[in-house]
Amino acid sequence: MLIDSRLPEFRNLSPRQRLDHLEALLQLPELQHLGTPGALPLAVANGMIENVLGTFELPYAVASNFVVNGRELLVPMVVEEPSIVAAASYMAKLARAGGGFQTSSSAPLMRAQVQLVGLGDPFNARLALLRHKDEIVELANRKDQLLNSLGGGCRDLEVHCFADSPRGPMLVAHLIVDVRDAMGANTVNTMAEAVAPLMERITGGQARLRILSNLADLRLARAQVRIAPQQLQSPDYSGEAVIEGILDAYCFAAVDPYRAATHNKGIMNGIDPLIVATGNDWRAVEAGAHAYACRSGHYGSLSTWEKDAEGHLVGSIEMPMPVGLVGGATRTHPLAQLSLRILAVRSAQELAEIAVAVGLAQNLGALRALACEGIQRGHMALHARNIALVAGARGEEVDWLARRLVEAGDVRADRAVELLRERRGA
Ligand SMILES: CC(C)(COP(=O)([O-])OP(=O)([O-])OC[C@H]1O[C@@H](n2cnc3c(N)ncnc32)[C@H](O)[C@@H]1OP(=O)([O-])[O-])[C@@H](O)C(=O)NCCC(=O)NCCSC(=O)C[C@@](C)(O)CC(=O)[O-]
Numbered sequence: 001m002l003i004d005s006r007l008p009e010f011r012n013l014s015p016r017q018r019l020d021h022l023e024a025l026l027q028l029p030e031l032q033h034l035g036t037p038g039a040l041p042l043a044v045a046n047g048m049i050e051n052v053l054g055t056f057e058l059p060y061a062v063a064s065n066f067v068v069n070g071r072e073l074l075v076p077m078v079v080e081e082p083s084i085v086a087a088a089s090y091m092a093k094l095a096r097a098g099g100g101f102q103t104s105s106s107a108p109l110m111r112a113q114v115q116l117v118g119l120g121d122p123f124n125a126r127l128a129l130l131r132h133k134d135e136i137v138e139l140a141n142r143k144d145q146l147l148n149s150l151g152g153g154c155r156d157l158e159v160h161c162f163a164d165s166p167r168g169p170m171l172v173a174h175l176i177v178d179v180r181d182a183m184g185a186n187t188v189n190t191m192a193e194a195v196a197p198l199m200e201r202i203t204g205g206q207a208r209l210r211i212l213s214n215l216a217d218l219r220l221a222r223a224q225v226r227i228a229p230q231q232l233q234s235p236d237y238s239g240e241a242v243i244e245g246i247l248d249a250y251c252f253a254a255v256d257p258y259r260a261a262t263h264n265k266g267i268m269n270g271i272d273p274l275i276v277a278t279g280n281d282w283r284a285v286e287a288g289a290h291a292y293a294c295r296s297g298h299y300g301s302l303s304t305w306e307k308d309a310e311g312h313l314v315g316s317i318e319m320p321m322p323v324g325l326v327g328g329a330t331r332t333h334p335l336a337q338l339s340l341r342i343l344a345v346r347s348a349q350e351l352a353e354i355a356v357a358v359g360l361a362q363n364l365g366a367l368r369a370l371a372c373e374g375i376q377r378g379h380m381a382l383h384a385r386n387i388a389l390v391a392g393a394r395g396e397e398v399d400w401l402a403r404r405l406v407e408a409g410d411v412r413a414d415r416a417v418e419l420l421r422e423r424r425g426a
Pocket residue numbers: 007008009011064065081082083084085086087088089090091093262263264265266267269362365366367369370375377378379382
């Protein structure tokens with residue numbers, strides 16, 4: 001279904017009005033689950049993990065304005081931090097003037113590792129494994145007929161040799177598996193366990209760990225964006241000045257790991273909320289992201305920012321994105337299913353590409369703010385409502401108190417308590 005993701009005035013509606021608006025726009029009656037408590041039934045939660053006592057709720061929002069490969073879409077985001085959804089929506093709004101985000105991705109290939117120890121001749125053993133590649137791949141594929149029927153399956157074998165590890169020679173065989181629309185951890189772990197005895201027989205070694213690698217460097221998603229200077233200008237800054245500031249900010253992250261960690265956290269501010277909203281494994285995505293940021297031996301930026309010949313700002317990002325539409329909690333959590341319907345994605349690759357586009361938008365939001373006025377104005381203005389809640393404000397008091405704190409330029413908890421006390425005449 002074609003929608004217009006531009007939602008002017010959406011921010012000014014109540015949650016109930018927003019739901020009604022989206023229900024009509026997306027034709028999704030199940031959106032109303034979001035407005036009722038118990039969206040994750042206790043019985044389902046009890047089946048998901050162990051020792052369950054209850055459920056823990058977080059705010060669920062949509063970021064507006066996104067256009068990805070020419071398709072308008074709303075991005076579900078589940079997150080506790082203010083200003084993230086606003087910043088993503090804002091940058092998507094700027095990007096849409098230039099056609100939005102362009103994305104691509106590699107095939108959904110995951111690596112499963114089988115560690116082999118107790119080898120006197122690791123180089124010889126490595127070649128023996130490679131000689132038996134077809135047999136190993138075939139055995140792995142016997143484990144998942146369904147995946148094979150969907151066009152996935154084990155595709156290749158790599159063998160890495162650590163001839164002088166502190167524990168002696170060690171071989172690590174990698175099964176390269178196309179996991180299609182699954183995140184694929186269970187899928188590839190099953191294959192690794194299945195082929196390990198055969199690998200022991202071929203090498204004479206002993207198999208130890210048989211587990212996927214979260215450095216999913218064969219499963220990359222990419223996004224690009226191009227923004228004209230006039231989109232970035234504000235009453236206080238020219239578009240050209242904002243671009244120069246963003247380029248300096250990017251350079252800082254590229255050379256300094258202390259900054260790169262924060263820069264990448266800003267990228268994950270956009271990605272993680274979408275990963276959570278779709279029931280995917282955010283620890284796996286985080287682990288892959290930061291390991292990939294280190295691939296040159298130096299922890300660096302996951303994104304790049306440049307200026308093209310016409311003076312436009314161009315941003316790009318390429319990183320591992322192991323997400324699924326099946327498996328894990330994607331099918332058990334009712335709201336994960338709802339998020340996938342809001343996104344209207346047809347494949348895990350499409351979801352992965354949207355995730356990195358949101359990460360790039362979020363990165364731009366933070367860099368634009370940092371390069372100009374600093375992060376606190378926008379962030380603290382939205383955080384003020386949180387502070388008001390912590391100070392004890394309820395109902396209409398929340399917006400009133402947040403407004404007073406922002407107007408005074410003094411968003412602090414102790415000041416909030418004072419103002420609230422004054423209002424209540426205490
Ligand atoms: C917060 C803004 C967007 C305000 O910016 P603003 O200029 O006050 O926004 P505006 O009122 O002119 O609105 C512009 C658009 O922003 C969106 N928008 C604006 N406000 C709302 C809202 N309340 N609810 C929903 N959407 C909102 C909305 O799309 C709106 O357009 P509209 O649809 O109205 O035509 C801006 O200051 C900003 O982008 N700041 C950056 C915030 C940020 O990056 N937060 C992340 C948390 S900080 C952090 O953890 C990471 C960091 C920073 O350390 C990473 C790093 O260092 O790299």
